[in-house]
Amino acid sequence: MSDSNPSPAEVLLSILSVEVVLQVVLLIISSYLFIRVIVFILLRLSERFEQHRVRIRMIAPIIKISVYFVVLYLIASYVLALSSSQVVAFSAVTGAILGFGLKDLFSDLVGGIVVILENPYHVGDQIKMGDYYGEVVDIGLRATKLKTPDDNTVSAPNSLIFTESVASGNYGSSEMMIVTDMFMDPKSDAYLAMRITEEAAFTSKYIYLDEDHQITILLNEFPSHLRVRVKAYVNDLRYEFKFRSDITRRSWKAFSKYGIKAPEAFFPGYYQKRDDSDRRSSDRSDRNDFTNI
Amino acid sequence: MGKGVCSIPMNILGFDKEREKVEKAISMSGSEQAVNIAIIAGPYAGKTTFMDFMYYQFPIISSKVKISCNGNYKRDWGELLRNDQEKLFFIDDCHLLYRRRVDGFDALEKLLNYIANHPDYMFITSWNLFSWEYLSKVLHIEKHFPCQIYLPELEAEDIKTVLMSPYDTGEVIFEPDNKNTIEHFIEFRKYTLQIKRLERTINIPFLKLNYSLIKEKLYNGQEKKKDLTLEDMAFVKIKNISSGNIPLSRIIWQKSLQNSTIKVDEIYTPSFDAELDYDTTFIGFLIFSMGRVSLDVLEDTIGDEIDITRSLALLRKHNLVEVKNNICAVSPEAIKYLGSIAKKARLT
Numbered sequence: 324m325s326d327s328n329p330s331p332a333e334v335l336l337s338i339l340s341v342e343v344v345l346q347v348v349l350l351i352i353s354s355y356l357f358i359r360v361i362v363f364i365l366l367r368l369s370e371r372f373e374q375h376r377v378r379i380r381m382i383a384p385i386i387k388i389s390v391y392f393v394v395l396y397l398i399a400s401y402v403l404a405l406s407s408s409q410v411v412a413f414s415a416v417t418g419a420i421l422g423f424g425l426k427d428l429f430s431d432l433v434g435g436i437v438v439i440l441e442n443p444y445h446v447g448d449q450i451k452m453g454d455y456y457g458e459v460v461d462i463g464l465r466a467t468k469l470k471t472p473d474d475n476t477v478s479a480p481n482s483l484i485f486t487e488s489v490a491s492g493n494y495g496s497s498e499m500m501i502v503t504d505m506f507m508d509p510k511s512d513a514y515l516a517m518r519i520t521e522e523a524a525f526t527s528k529y530i531y532l533d534e535d536h537q538i539t540i541l542l543n544e545f546p547s548h549l550r551v552r553v554k555a556y557v558n559d560l561r562y563e564f565k566f567r568s569d570i571t572r573r574s575w576k577a578f579s580k581y582g583i584k585a586p587e588a589f590f591p592g593y594y595q596k597r598d599d600s601d602r603r604s605s606d607r608s609d610r611n612d613f614t615n616i
Numbered sequence: 617m618g619k620g621v622c623s624i625p626m627n628i629l630g631f632d633k634e635r636e637k638v639e640k641a642i643s644m645s646g647s648e649q650a651v652n653i654a655i656i657a658g659p660y661a662g663k664t665t666f667m668d669f670m671y672y673q674f675p676i677i678s679s680k681v682k683i684s685c686n687g688n689y690k691r692d693w694g695e696l697l698r699n700d701q702e703k704l705f706f707i708d709d710c711h712l713l714y715r716r717r718v719d720g721f722d723a724l725e726k727l728l729n730y731i732a733n734h735p736d737y738m739f740i741t742s743w744n745l746f747s748w749e750y751l752s753k754v755l756h757i758e759k760h761f762p763c764q765i766y767l768p769e770l771e772a773e774d775i776k777t778v779l780m781s782p783y784d785t786g787e788v789i790f791e792p793d794n795k796n797t798i799e800h801f802i803e804f805r806k807y808t809l810q811i812k813r814l815e816r817t818i819n820i821p822f823l824k825l826n827y828s829l830i831k832e833k834l835y836n837g838q839e840k841k842k843d844l845t846l847e848d849m850a851f852v853k854i855k856n857i858s859s860g861n862i863p864l865s866r867i868i869w870q871k872s873l874q875n876s877t878i879k880v881d882e883i884y885t886p887s888f889d890a891e892l893d894y895d896t897t898f899i900g901f902l903i904f905s906m907g908r909v910s911l912d913v914l915e916d917t918i919g920d921e922i923d924i925t926r927s928l929a930l931l932r933k934h935n936l937v938e939v940k941n942n943i944c945a946v947s948p949e950a951i952k953y954l955g956s957i958a959k960k961a962r963l964t
Contacts, residue, residue, distance in 0.1 A: 364820075373960045497962065522718045525754045528898040528921075531962060532753040558962035562894075569921075576919075577718045 347398055354394040358387050369447075373559075377447030377497050384446060384462035388439050391464060427482065428465065434481030435464040443484060444491045449499055449560045453487040455479045458560065472564060492560065498531040499560040503553045503570045508584040513542055516551050516574075516583055523574040524555040529566035531558035548586030628669040630774040630860075631662070634765050638670050638740065641763050642704065645738045652731060654761035655742040658955075659907040659946050660863045661767050663742040667708045670740065678704035683712040685908040685943055693730040706740045711747030712906060715917040721755065728760050746905035746955075746964060769860030772851040778862055779851070779869050790846040791879045801826055850880050857885050863948040886949040890934035894961060896927040900946075901958040903937055908945040 362383050369379040399405055439462070444450045448459045450469070455477050457469035466478040493499035503524075507516055517540045524530060524538050532538070539554040557566040578584075628635065634655075641651050657663045664682070671680045679702045693705075713724040731739050741761065743751075751757040758764060780788070805824045844852065854872075858864040864886075871884035892900065899922060903909055911924075918924055928944065931937040936950040946954060958964050 373962075519718055522721070526716045526718060526720065528894070528963070573718055573921075 350394055350398060354390050358390055361386050373497075376559075377445065377493070377495055380446040381495065384439055387462075388436065388464065427480070430482040430485070431465040431480045434484045435462070435466075437484055438462055438467065438481055443489045445495050447497075447560075448494060449492040449563065451490040451492075452479055453483050497559050498536060498556045499563065500554055501557050501563055501566050503555075503567045505551045505553070505571060505574055505578075506548045506586050506589065507551070507578065508586050509544070509547070509549055511549060511578075511583040512581070513549055513551075515581055516549070516578065517542055519577045519581070519583075520551050520553050520570065520574045523570045523577065524553050527555075527566060527569045527573070529557050529559070529562045529569060531556040547588035628666060629777060630770040631666055631767060634666065634767060635670070637763070637765055639673070642674065642738065642740075645703070651763045652739040652761045653741065653763040653765060654748065654758070655740070655765050655767065656745050656748045657742075657767035658745045658861075659904065659951055660861050660948050661745075662770070662862065663744075663767065664708055666767060667706055667740070667742050671706045674704055677702055678706055680706040680708070682708040683710060685709075685712055685906070686910045686913065693727060703736070704738050704740060708742045709744075709907070710741045711744040711751070712909070712913075714747070714751065715913065716750075716902065717917050717919065720917065724751075724755070728755075728757070731760055744905055744907050746901075746958075749964065750905065770855070770862065771860065772848065772855040775855050775858070775860065775862070775865045776847070776851040779854075779865060787876060788873070789877045790850050791877055792846055792881075801830060846880055850878050850883060853880065853883050857883065859952065861948065861951060864951060867949055886953070888934060888936065888950060888953040890930075890936065890953075890957075892930065892934075892957065895922040896930050897957055897961045898922070898963060899924065899927040900931050900936055900954050901961075901963045903931075903944050904946045904951075904954045904958060908943055911939070911942045911944060914944060 365379055365383050365386075369376040372379065399410075438444070444452075444459055444467075446459050446462055449457070450459055452467075452469075455469050455471075457471040457475075457477060459467060460470050460476070461468040462481075464481075466480050469477045469479055471477055503520075505516070505520060521538055521540050524540075525532065530538075536556040541552040541554070543550040543552065553570055555566075555570070557563055638653060638655075641653055645651070655663055655666060657666075667680070671678050707727070710724070710727070713727060714721050731737075739761075745766075748757070803824050803826055804821050854865050854868050857868055868884050868886075869878075872878050872882065899914070899918070902914065902917065906913075915924055928937065928939060932939060934950075935947055936954055938945050938947050955964075
């Protein structure tokens with residue numbers, strides 16, 4: 324019985340020799356180096372052709388996964404030259420290992436394959452997945468690396484794709500919609516505020532405009548304030564926060580010129596104090612003028 | 617802003633179709649409602665020359681204004697018309713009426729309102745191509761100018777006429793191309809990759825399609841090229857490098873001409889390799905989309921957002937922009953380059 328049904332350990336020993344191990348190691352190292360070179364070239368190309376940056380970077384994970392599968396296939400069929408009974412034996416070992424200790428790793432790997440095949444997001448996308456938000460910098464077999472707005476690199480396990488919803492702000496494009504809110508006093512001239520924010524958006528150096536990417540200005544009234552919401556596209560998602568602060572800063576510069584104030588409910592007593600202070604300094608100035616005379 | 621003062625152009629090269637279009641629109645203006653015209657072209661592409669020429673075709677019934685790059689445009693448009701006979705209103709460099717900032721469109725909107733309120737006049741205006749594209753997106757300016765005429769690139773023959781006009785026949789010698797003249801559809805080129813970390817450069821070979829040869833084969837056939845003289849080949853090359861731009865063609869000509877000889881394979885090609893930050897690229901693009909703009913207008917547009925002095929110094933260092941008498945102008949040699957980096961930065 325034991326001769327006809329060899330144990331997995333016996334199968335493993337019968338296959339492995341120094342030569343086979345060396346071949347496997349060599350294949351893994353060369354494939355790893357190949358992937359590194361390809362990814363390096365793709366990154367350089369993406370920086371050179373910046374308008375196609377996201378599209379070029381999308382290729383990298385596909386190449387990576389393809390190379391991994393080709394290498395696995397080569398190892399199984401040519402280096403180890405497994406017979407069908409050996410494959411069955413290995414499957415049993417693999418199943419046991421996965422069942423006991425590497426369940427999470429396996430679900431991450433499956434998640435990685437789903438990410439590549441289904442494309443819920445790409446390298447270069449700005450995504451929100453579970454608690455994570457940032458630019459996808461790499462999609463690996465096990466995890467997706469995100470660069471957060473605070474410049475932290477986060478490895479989000481690919482299995483999150485099964486349990487969390489993923490929101491991609493740009494989905495393969497460099498441009499992305501940015502929503503900027505500005506709050507003002509309810510007594511403000513709302514029409515003027517809307518015009519100013521629209522101009523602040525379309526004169527921004529980061530704006531992306533064409534027929535399909537237009538600016539939308541929305542006005543909402545609340546009991547204590549007005550809210551002007553600007554929906555506009557940034558030309559490169561890397562400038563997301565700069566674009567938002569550019570619109571806000573230039574809008575408020577114009578708001579102050581036209582007497583549009585922040586809602587008083589947000590800063591109770593601020594305007595009253597400032598008016599009193601202005602009046603006092605004006606009185607002092609008058610007294611000084613009188614003394615000089 | 618002031619009345620245009622220029623020498624009377626007797627003829628104009630290369631824009632025959634465009635001239636006919638304007639003349640046709642003007643001839644129809646009396647019979648029905650006038651159609652306003654926008655003449656659109658890139659920097660140094662001949663807008664002002666074309667406008668001057670068209671103005672002098674109808675001197676009695678036209679008035680002409682050139683917007684100053686200093687941005688002084690406070691007068692009423694009606695004041696510029698001298699008498700009731702004037703029905704054609706030529707306004708050159710209209711893109712100088714707006715500034716890319718909040719509240720920067722008042723002067724332009726004033727003009728557009730004036731145009732809308734005076735359907736009895738015909739307005740013939742000129743615009744920088746990149747400003748026009750921007751204004752189309754933000755103000756839908758094309759609705760005010762139903763007739764849009766894009767000035768095309770000048771042909772090699774036209775460039776030859778302009779550049780050879782100071783010379784007698786045979787005064788300039790054209791020397792042959794010493795390179796292997798056999799061209800292929802696909803050629804091996806080398807992409808130089810700089811690895812800063814290792815302080816090394818690597819040449820990566822890649823295949824490049826010879827588009828000009830393919831185009832030539834598709835449209836003209838090979839015979840046409842064989843018939844070209846050395847002189848013609850030189851001007852075709854100058855045309856391709858300059859994109860039919862006369863000021864750039866002149867520079868190429870001056871830099872290629874040595875001892876009254878032009879070596880066809882050594883015709884000067886401007887090249888730039890400037891690493892510009894986003895803000896500097898934006899300043900370069902602003903100047904590019906205005907053609908010529910005063911420093912004061914630039915400062916007024918940008919405000920305190922960008923360090924203009926630093927950006928201009930960088931642009932000047934790379935010969936992309938010229939600053940003379942407080943006026944910033946895009947360098948003719950840098951037109952293509954500035955266009956390409958603006959496109960790369962997604963500013964266009």
